[in-house]
Amino acid sequence: MIGCSCEVCTSTDLRNYRRRSSLYVVTEHRHLIFDTPPDFRDQVLRFGVERVDAVFLTHPHADHIYGFDDVRRFSTMQEEHIPVYGSPRTIKQMRKKYDYVDRVSYGFESVPRVLFTGLTQSVYVDECKLTPLPVSHGADTIYGFLIEGDGKRMAYIPDCNGIPETTFQLLENLDAMILDGLRPKPHPTHFTIQECAEQLKLIKAKQSFITHITHNSEHSELQAQLGTAVTVPWDGLEVAL
Numbered sequence: 001m002i003g004c005s006c007e008v009c010t011s012t013d014l015r016n017y018r019r020r021s022s023l024y025v026v027t028e029h030r031h032l033i034f035d036t037p038p039d040f041r042d043q044v045l046r047f048g049v050e051r052v053d054a055v056f057l058t059h060p061h062a063d064h065i066y067g068f069d070d071v072r073r074f075s076t077m078q079e080e081h082i083p084v085y086g087s088p089r090t091i092k093q094m095r096k097k098y099d100y101v102d103r104v105s106y107g108f109e110s111v112p113r114v115l116f117t118g119l120t121q122s123v124y125v126d127e128c129k130l131t132p133l134p135v136s137h138g139a140d141t142i143y144g145f146l147i148e149g150d151g152k153r154m155a156y157i158p159d160c161n162g163i164p165e166t167t168f169q170l171l172e173n174l175d176a177m178i179l180d181g182l183r184p185k186p187h188p189t190h191f192t193i194q195e196c197a198e199q200l201k202l203i204k205a206k207q208s209f210i211t212h213i214t215h216n217s218e219h220s221e222l223q224a225q226l227g228t229a230v231t232v233p234w235d236g237l238e239v240a241l
């Protein structure tokens with residue numbers, strides 16, 4: 001947290017240094033990015049992301065999209081337009097905030113070359129099936145994503161304070177579930193840690209993860225509190241399904 005010197009912000013345990021929430025999924029054939037936060041460039045450099053075949057955006061809040069410009073490095077390296085998916089509202093916002101994207105007057109390397117696509121149902125990226133998961137995030141309905149491929153199912157819902165029944169039904173037989181659990185204190189647009197743990201218990205994925213954690217939680221203390229049922233991840237954590 002900017003301007004904070006609490007025990008978490010000054011910790012020497014790297015697991016207490018938290019960049020913004022995002023996810024990189026590698027299947028047999030495809031490399032998918034979920035959200036491009038302000039520190040997207042730092043994330044991909046630090047954790048060796050060398051290819052991006054598609055980008056999925058959960059919602060247009062600043063902490064999830066303001067690293068988007070650096071997608072241009074991937075369209076340049078791969079010499080192709082990269083598909084970018086989100087809800088129609090998210091894509092509308094992206095076109096507005098990144099109005100220079102794809103402007104032909106700029107050189108190919110100067111701007112991201114992408115294909116913005118508003119999504120209201122499942123889409124396939126090669127053999128991988130992506131399904132939007134509408135959830136409540138305060139007054140807004142935004143997306144998480146169900147990701148199915150290589151015979152595995154996982155879901156990513158980083159910002160959420162309510163899961164409608166129709167979405168909940170899609171969270172069956174998951175190999176992994178990653179869910180918003182912001183902090184101990186109630187928040188108008190995020191699940192608390194307790195609420196997140198309760199939801200994860202109901203969802204019953206093979207592996208459960210909490211995300212979007214603030215500096216209010218020290219890593220090892222939170223892990224001890226949640227026990228073995230929920231993993232408290234850290235930046236760069238890799239999980240094989």
Ligand SMILES: [Zn+2]
Pocket residue numbers: 001004005006007008009215
């Ligand atoms: Zn702090």
Ligand SMILES: [Zn+2]
Pocket residue numbers: 059061137159
């Ligand atoms: Zn948000």
Ligand SMILES: [Zn+2]
Pocket residue numbers: 061063064158159212
């Ligand atoms: Zn967020």
